Amino acid sequence: MTAPVSGVRTRTRQAILAAAVSTLASDPSASLGDVADAAGVGRTTLHRYFAERSDLVVGVTEECARAVVAAHARARVLDGTGREALLRLCREYFDLGDVLALAFNGVVDLDGGLPGDESGLSVRVCERGHDDGSLDRGQPALWLVNVLWCSLYSGWAWMQEHGASRHDALELLLRTLDGAVRPRD
Amino acid sequence: MTAPVSGVRTRTRQAILAAAVSTLASDPSASLGDVADAAGVGRTTLHRYFAERSDLVVGVTEECARAVVAAHARARVLDGTGREALLRLCREYFDLGDVLALAFNGVVDLDGGLPGDESGLSVRVCERGHDDGSLDRGQPALWLVNVLWCSLYSGWAWMQEHGASRHDALELLLRTLDGAVRPRD
DNA sequence: CCATAATGAAACAACGGTGTTCCATAGCGG
DNA sequence: CCGCTATGGAACACCGTTGTTTCATTATGG
Known part of the structure; x- marks a missing residue:
């Protein structure tokens, strides 16, 4: 139709x-x-x-939402421990590139533009990590999501400012994130 | 005169x-x-x-630079291990408040506006942490500085978006940062 | 080949921010 | 009290962006 x-x-x-x-x-x-x-x-x-400009932003937001949903699918967030899923999610998000930048600089509102059951996905991954003991329980799930995004930004900035390769930036970022969210001894 | x-x-x-x-x-x-x-x-x-607007920005930058220099002094970056110094530096930076936000959104260029021997201070702190083994050698000093700033942003965003208290945000942030930069086992 | 769809260039008014000028007023200090 | 300083308000021209209209040109497809 x-x-x-x-x-x-x-x-x-x-x-x-x-x-x-x-x-x-x-x-x-x-x-x-x-x-x-x-x-x-x-x-x-x-x-x-x-x-209008706002119409273009709407179009861009839809485009980004599609990319994010695809990334969610590739991340197979139900496999393995919560932490493993979080790190896979991080890999997939990192590959979103410009979409990531649009989310950072506030052009698009990813959470707002996502279908309902997708928008809270990363929070649920972190909660699962709390349950299975693979993520530090001293950090609330919402905070861990915050940390995920700030780490992504960190890796992105590293590439831009120091000309690092996509691969190197991703490896550093995953190493840092892993240490940040791991349960304390 | x-x-x-x-x-x-x-x-x-x-x-x-x-x-x-x-x-x-x-x-x-x-x-x-x-x-x-x-x-x-x-x-x-x-x-x-x-x-002109640019003149105002210059004034704001000078104001910020003064605040940062004062924070550096309070952080006593030569005491204790490199990691301890980094975490103290993080505390002091966090207290900068709006100055921090100005650095994040690119209104002021902190590194550019700082007196020469102050601008590379955080890098030197991280290098000291590498030498004394208190910081993960798998992450370059410059990257660790990157992580410091992204963590600060994370804590700041946490306060803004979730109405968390300054104290709670800082504690979470320090816990996360500590795990991120600690040497791996 | 011809009708229609799609496009680009130019011109336009409207808007908001900027930087400037001019004038009137308030307030502090001698 | 007088004079100088600091200030506020209004008006102005300038600029870049936006959204619109008009018209000519291209290319697509039946």
């Missing part, structure tokens, strides 16, 4: 969304002209697809 | 700087009108003290 949309239109729409993701990731206050340029498209055309 | 400045002027200047710190901390792109309002001062007066 979806409106019949020409292949050209969906391709243009995708190009604009992709450009918006990467442009807004590096500069949240980039102008619509910048986004249009990055998409190789006139500003007029951009407005034809997304009437 | 400094120009003779009336008490009124220095007081007004301080009021504007204080308002700028708190206003820009919560919204980096706040207008000068917002800052003036927060200072209880006309926009005209603000411009009389800081001709």
Whole structure:
């Protein structure tokens, strides 16, 4: 029942969304002209697809939500201990790249844009880790989620500022996170 | 040799700087009108003290630098092991409050605004921790500094988003950081 | 090949922030 | 009390972004 949309239109729409993701990731206050340029498209055309800036943000948010849901699936959060699941989730999140940056700089509200049962997923992983004793019970589940995101940001910043390889940054980040959330002796 | 400045002027200047710190901390792109309002001062007066926005940012940066230098002194970074010094430094940084937020959101460039021998202080603390074996040698000193700042942000966000007390946030943050940087067994 | 869809360029008004000027007023100090 | 300093308010031009309209051009598909 979806409106019949020409292949050209969906391709243009995708190009604009992709450009918006990467442009807004590096500069949240980039102008619509910048986004249009990055998409190789006139500003007029951009407005034809997304009437207002807020409409574009909505589109970007949906795009990000899709990526996050896919990452959740790949992380197989029910396998192994809670800590193992958390570290796998961390790997998958790290691979989200620009989507991660958009969440950090507040362009998109990931929790708000996610389908209900997905938004609390990381909290549930941490609670499972508390139950099976693989995560430090001295740190509340919500706090551990906080730590996960701050670690992700840390790894991301490390890549940007020191030109580290994606792989090296991820390994450092996982080492640090593992130590941070492990039960104390 | 400094120009003779009336008490009124220095007081007004301080009021504007204080308002700028708190206003820009919560919204980096706040207008000068917002800052003036927060200072209880006309926009005209603000411009009389800081001709351009960039001048105000310079003033704010100097203000922050002073606060950071004072924090460094209180942290007694040469006492105890490197890890102990790092955790003390973390405590003092956490107390910087809005200054911390200004550094996070990029309004001020702390490293750039600090006197030369102060800017690399946290790196040297981490290197000392590597030497005395109190910090994980698997994480480079620069990375550990990165982790310190991301942890600070984490604690800050925890307070903002969950209404946690300053004390509780700091304790959680120190527990997490300690686990993150401790040598692995 | 021709009708329609899709696009780009230009021009426009509106808006908000910035930096400046001018003038009136309040307040402190001699 | 007088004068100088500090201030606030209003008005102004300037600039970049936004959202809209118009018109000409391209390309897609039946």
